[in-house]
Amino acid sequence: MKILVIGGSYFLGRWFVQHAYREHEITVLNRGNIPINLEGVKEIKADRHIKDKLCKLKSETGKFEAVVDFCAYEQGDISGILCQLNNPPDKYIFISTVDVYEKGSGAALEESSALADLKNL
DSSP states (O other): OEEEEETOSSHHHHHHHHHHTTTSEEEEEEOSSSOOOOTTOEEEEOOTTOHHHHHHHHHSOOOOSEEEESOOOSTTHHHHHHHHSSSOOSEEEEOOOGGGBOOSOOSOOOTTSOBOOGGGO
């Protein structure tokens, strides 16, 4: 499977890439601060918020079957990536953090928990 991993050079993204590249064709999009340096893993250095740099997604890649996104934090982050791809992926997997949920209850969080108001973040 051809997979684009966004934010795949540190934390959980790095672990994912280190395991997935053995069986899949992996391209990592990151700002280049921490190189992944795995044989066979293609790296595109760009900031998702600088559209001029994202043109590499169209010029250097074909269709991705999946995108795994570890670092979408702002409204429009996902749609901004999708607009830059030649063809939409079959799957877009967004790995979130608890930071997207409403704060203050102290209760265990589930996917159905209330989300934070984006205007107040």
